Amino acid sequence: MRRSSMAWVDVAATSLADGVHHVELDDGRGIALLRRGGQWWALRDVCPHQGARLSGGTMRGRVAPCLPGEEISLNDEEPVLVCPWHGWEFDVVTGRSLADPCRQRVRSYDVKVEAGRVWVQA
Amino acid sequence: MALQLIDTDVHNYPASMATLTPYLSRHWQGYVEQSGMKTPAASMYPKVFAAAARRDAWPPNGNQPGSDPDFARRQLLDEYDIDVAILNPLVAASSLHNHDLANALMRAVNEWTAHDWCAADGRWRGSIAVNSRDPEASAREIEHWAQDGRFVQVLLLVRSHAPYGQRQFRPIFRAAAEAGLPVGIHFGGGGDVPITACGWPSYYIEDHTVMSQAFETQLVSLVCEGVFSELPDLRVVLIEGGFAWLPALLWRLDKNWRGLRSEVPWLTELPGDIVRRQVRATTQPMEEPDNPEHLLQILDMIHCDEFLMFSTDYPHWDFDAPDRALPKQIPEVLRRRILADNAAQLYGLG
Ligand code: FES
Numbered sequence: 001m002r003r004s005s006m007a008w009v010d011v012a013a014t015s016l017a018d019g020v021h022h023v024e025l026d027d028g029r030g031i032a033l034l035r036r037g038g039q040w041w042a043l044r045d046v047c048p049h050q051g052a053r054l055s056g057g058t059m060r061g062r063v064a065p066c067l068p069g070e071e072i073s074l075n076d077e078e079p080v081l082v083c084p085w086h087g088w089e090f091d092v093v094t095g096r097s098l099a100d101p102c103r104q105r106v107r108s109y110d111v112k113v114e115a116g117r118v119w120v121q122a
Numbered sequence: 123m124a125l126q127l128i129d130t131d132v133h134n135y136p137a138s139m140a141t142l143t144p145y146l147s148r149h150w151q152g153y154v155e156q157s158g159m160k161t162p163a164a165s166m167y168p169k170v171f172a173a174a175a176r177r178d179a180w181p182p183n184g185n186q187p188g189s190d191p192d193f194a195r196r197q198l199l200d201e202y203d204i205d206v207a208i209l210n211p212l213v214a215a216s217s218l219h220n221h222d223l224a225n226a227l228m229r230a231v232n233e234w235t236a237h238d239w240c241a242a243d244g245r246w247r248g249s250i251a252v253n254s255r256d257p258e259a260s261a262r263e264i265e266h267w268a269q270d271g272r273f274v275q276v277l278l279l280v281r282s283h284a285p286y287g288q289r290q291f292r293p294i295f296r297a298a299a300e301a302g303l304p305v306g307i308h309f310g311g312g313g314d315v316p317i318t319a320c321g322w323p324s325y326y327i328e329d330h331t332v333m334s335q336a337f338e339t340q341l342v343s344l345v346c347e348g349v350f351s352e353l354p355d356l357r358v359v360l361i362e363g364g365f366a367w368l369p370a371l372l373w374r375l376d377k378n379w380r381g382l383r384s385e386v387p388w389l390t391e392l393p394g395d396i397v398r399r400q401v402r403a404t405t406q407p408m409e410e411p412d413n414p415e416h417l418l419q420i421l422d423m424i425h426c427d428e429f430l431m432f433s434t435d436y437p438h439w440d441f442d443a444p445d446r447a448l449p450k451q452i453p454e455v456l457r458r459r460i461l462a463d464n465a466a467q468l469y470g471l472g
Pocket of ligand 1: 047048049050051052083084085086087088
């Protein structure tokens with residue numbers, strides 16, 4: 001459930017480089033802000049497993065399922081954020097863990113680009 | 123005030139061989155420089171992250187995680203309010219075939235731990251690195267540091283060229299027992315033998331998961347070869363091996379002892395009782411069953427509240443955070459034992 005008080009917050013300039021960034025809201029909440037070209041995503045910057053800062057992790061395509069011996073390929077259309085501690089992977093859109101999507105989820109936020117700035121609904 | 127949090131497994135790494143050369147003789151300094159040798163490490167598989175480290179554990183100077191005492195102090199000791207942390211340097215001197223060099227390196231690693239780490243912050247304690255290929259020299263190394271209170275245990279790596287219960291290794295265990303120091307047997311290492319009883323697995327996930335096989339082998343060997351019987355004061359710590367496998371192993375060993383005890387007549391009591399009395403284990407990597415109550419059941423089956431000691435494994439990627447790793451279901455008294463009391467008692471801290 002989204003909280004009703006959620007407002008659009010200006011978090012960064014659109015000149016931010018591709019990759020994963022830590023931004024802090026006025027109320028102290030940390031956000032992992034992810035950029036790949038014209039695409040932006042935002043997740044709460046706390047891993048639901050043991051609390052690592054997810055913004056210290058890496059973004060990459062998800063590894064597509066395959067059979068043993070088949071070529072292993074990356075699906076760049078569906079990026080994941082890899083936690084810097086134990087390597088859990090999170091869907092950057094839903095925040096759900098790939099290994100345990102029903103029970104392990106990090107909060108995700110809507111992002112928009114407007115007037116040369118990046119806004120997160122948080 | 124009693125200690126609140128003791129971390130029983132932290133890793134200090136030399137940034138490079140140049141970190142260790144000040145502690146080598148002039149001969150070995152020249153040898154290292156001329157040969158360009160790298161710090162020996164026991165690693166057979168590419169890891170999940172570089173240096174098998176948390177990605178946020180690289181110091182600002184870009185050197186190896188665990189190589190900067192000040193950064194480690196801030197990121198670990200200060201961040202989590204840790205009272206005492208035990209350093210386990212994983213320089214694989216035993217992997218060198220030149221035993222003279224390995225022994226020189228063993229001394230250098232211990233000097234470096236003492237001077238660059240323990241002297242920098244009173245919360246660090248050292249483990250005496252030894253060369254398992256040369257047990258006599260290792261025993262002398264233990265004697266050398268025995269009176270130095272900064273060192274609290276002897277360090278071996280769990281994967282070895284032969285099981286540690288065998289007589290060739292006894293000088294190490296005798297010297298440790300005489301010095302009143304536990305022997306910590308840590309995750310990793312490697313001899314000239316495959317890392318599993320069935321050969322080499324393909325993947326790091328297998329390597330990492332079946333490490334418990336090596337721990338089981340060493341534990342059964344130490345018990346069955348009579349090391350604990352000969353050395354009743356000896357304490358052994360299984361470091362980073364997990365512990366959920368222990369009840370099943372002890373049931374099996376106890377059962378077999380009932381029928382096979384005449385083969386090992388020096389074993390005059392149940393192996394499980396010996397283990398509970400003389401063996402301890404560190405927590406990380408905490409097993410994480412879906413139902414945390416199952417972990418409590420395992421602890422109950424081990425049947426020894428003194429058995430477990432908390433550890434983080436900093437700076438490695440499978441680090442356990444002190445504020446998050448232990449399930450909430452663990453009762454307060456037991457939690458305190460795991461977080462500090464058991465280690466304080468075993469290592470004589472506080
Ligand atoms: S803290 Fe993120 S995977 Fe463990």
